[in-house]
Amino acid sequence: MAMKATLEQIAEVRASHPFRGAIKEVSLGNGYVIQTRDQDSDGQVAWNSLVCTEVSGRKEPDWLRDGNVIFSARGSRNLASVITDIAKPTVCSPHFFVMEVLDSSQVLPSFLAWQLNQPKLQKYFHQCAEGSAQVSIRKTELEKAPLTIPPLAQQRMVMELVERALKEKQIHQRLIELRQQEIEAVARELLK
Known part of the structure; x- marks a missing residue:
């Protein structure tokens, strides 16, 4: 049976790295940074486009x-992404919050990210967003986000379905790109 909870009951929420000013690219920097432009509409992180920079501060970066x-x-866009197979030292820009699931035997991190991206919670975030020129979600509002936590087996089934749908979307997108290239090649040949 599904359990109702708030985000703060199932995950610790913390601020991301406190960069001061613009994030500058440093080719021999000590880490990479995820910025909002690196997150697509499905919540996938474009790992290959991350900026390498010098991540410093008073203490060791988190x-x-x-x-x-x-x-x-x-x-x-208030999107969540799960971090998997991370291969390089990475932090997030200050536009992000970072969450750590308290008990992964109760909640899959991928399921949490998926649920945060669903229309019901997106509506909640839209309603509690503050600001006019630059809207934002406060940590306290994020922590109060209402969640439904089904049994782990159901979470796994949902995530398998989500993975398959994402792969299908990527295949269709690739087919569209290939068809466009084909049309452009025909046009080049025909209109020389």
């Missing part, structure tokens, strides 16, 4: 780990 969920709290 590097992202597998299983973390990141949430874009500023701007018109």
Whole structure:
């Protein structure tokens, strides 16, 4: 049976790395940074486009780990992404919150990220967003987000379905790109 909970009951929410000013690209920097532009509309992170920079501060950076969920709290898109197979030292820009599931035997991080991206919660975030020029979600509002936590087996089934749908979408997108290239090749040949 599904359990009702708030986000703060199932995950610790913390601020991301506190960059001061613009994030500058440093080719021999010590880490990478996820910015809102690196997150697509499906919540996938474009790992190959991350900026390498010098991540510094008063203490050791709080590097992202597998299983973390990141949430874009500023701007018109409030999307969550799960971090998996992280291969390089990475932090998030200050536009994000980072979440760590308290008990992964109760909640899959991928399921949490997926649920945060669903229309019901997107409506909740839209209603509690503040600001006019640059809207944002406060940490306290994020922590109060109402969640439904089904049994782990159901979470796994949902995530398998989500993965298959995402793969299908990527295949269809690739087919569309190939068809466009084919049309452009015909046009080049025909209109020389």
